[in-house]
Amino acid sequence: MIFRDDLVANLVERQTQMQYAYEDRLAAARLRLDQVTSRQFIDQDTVEGKVQNLVIRQAMLETRAAVVAQLVEHTARDPVATVASARPGESVVKKGAAPAAAGATTLSAVPASGLGLAPPPKISAEEQIEQVGGKPHPEGMDLRLGHESEPGKNAQRPGQNEAYETGTPMPASSRKSSALTEAADPALPMPTRLASLAVSLDRVEKEQAAGLSNIVKPALDAAVKLRRAFDVAGLPVEKYLGKNKARAGATTTAVGGPFVPADPRGGSFERDLATAQTAVATLDGLRRALPSVPLRKPLNGELQMTSTFGYRTDPFLGRPALHSGVDLREEYGTPARATAAGVVLSAGPTGGYGNMVEIDHGGGLTTRYAHLSSIAVSPGQQVSPGATVGRVGSTGRSTGPHLHYEVRIDGEAVDPARFLRAATALNGMAQ
Known part of the structure; x- marks a missing residue:
């Protein structure tokens, strides 16, 4: 009888120990599951944050592209593409160029310097990342980038390749971007693919900055040469710029909004943009004034001035x-x-x-x-x-x-x- 009671007690104790061990293992498993779940949530938040940053950068690049395209349209609005490179004080009068009376002089043309203001060529700047195999992926991975489609897929669907007006052709080597290839590879980890997307956007941003620089210099040169011509003629430039501002008053009177000072720490793109807008506005204003200003010759060909x-x-x-x-x-x-x-x-x-x-x-x-x-x-x-x-x-x-x-x-x-x-x-x- 005593032996049976001891046996039952041992069995109960053993069963209790097994239950405790099982509960300990179950608690450890739950802890590991919670840790994995938390890590997944953290990773998901990180991925979503990176995607959101990429979306914001993409929107910024699209806005910049629209502004640059508008500047290009202004600089190329007129068919004029060249301006002469006469230096201040350079004589344009030659003596004795043709049989003439004593004292006759000839006004000769000054060679022109080629200043192209035609719209710069478009470059590839929009593409979607292919998702292969039906694997789950966070929303926003269909960001438009700036280069070729996934390797091996030459056919382009409508909207797959759009263009940014950046003012400079994209090098061929740039179009074969390894960064974009990595971003389109579903076998790579998501953080690696997002990093590749960021590299691609960095490159597009640099190309836009370079394209803006290509607009700034020609616009500045053309505006300076037009100003010089008005100065040579003795005409006040601001008078004619003011006239054009008055003509445009109908489109600028219904505007407003709070004054928000520009960030002095703004990037080079913003500074170049302000410079380009000023130069293009001056150039556009002087071009508008040109038709009503006598800055043409009354006779074709070289002018023989017989009396001053x-x-x-x-x-x-x-x-x-x-x-x-x-x-x-x-x-x-x-x-x-x-x-x-x-x-x-x-x-x-x-x-x-x-x-x-x-x-x-x-x-x-x-x-x-x-x-x-x-x-x-x-x-x-x-x-x-x-x-x-x-x-x-x-x-x-x-x-x-x-x-x-x-x-x-x-x-x-x-x-x-x-x-x-x-x-x-x-x-x-x-x-």
Whole structure:
């Protein structure tokens, strides 16, 4: 009896120990499961955070691309692509270039420097990462990147390859990016793939910065050359920029918002963007002003100046007299052309001018074309730059076929030679 009780007690104790051991193992397993689950949540949060950062960077790059594309559109809005490279003070007058009377000079063209402002070529900048085998992946992995599709898949679906306007062609080696290949490889760990995506976005960001630099320099150069031409002609640039701002007032009056100062620690892209926007705005404003400013030549080809502006000996009376324009020798019947757009104020015989045409270009600027053999316009008529206003002749007080050309500001005659020098410096930009 005693032996049986001991046996039962031993069995109960053994069973209790087994139960405790089982519960200990179960608790340890639960602890390991909780640890794995927590680690998975942490990893998931990390992945989602990285994906969110990539999405934000992608949105920033798309915004930058839109801004750069808009700048490109402004710089290439006009068909003009070249500006002359005349230096300040460089003479554009050559003496004795053609058979002419004593003192005759020739205005010669200045060679142009090729300044291309055409839209830069597009480069590949949008692509989706292929998900293979139906494996689960976090949302946002279909980020658009900047390079070729996954190796071995040459066919492009609609929307698979879009373009960023970055202003510089992507090198061929860049398009074969190993980083993007890794990002598209489903066999690699997710953190590695996300890191590869970040590398690809870094490269696109650098290419955009380089493209913006390619816009800044040509725009600055063109704006400087246009400013120089206005300065040579003695025209205040800000006056014409202000006019264009006033014209654009209808689109800028309904704007507003709180003032948020720019971050002085902003990156180079933001600084270059501000510089580019200023340069492009100046360039655009001066281009808009060009049609109504007499920065063109009234005759085609080289100009033979036989008499300059200012005091001279009158060819008929032999006494000192003020010459209110310049005389340009040309063959009888050669077309005389308007040097800017405007409205014809008068057209007909005008005393010593002979047959004369006067054009109002606005802003107090007028031009006169005298000694014409015939007149091709009438008062009140609107003329465009380069339009024929008449033909060279020798009417009025004239000793031979030539064009008497005047420029007046607020009714006062000024030296047209400075406008002709500016026209020569522009070398066809102001068409």
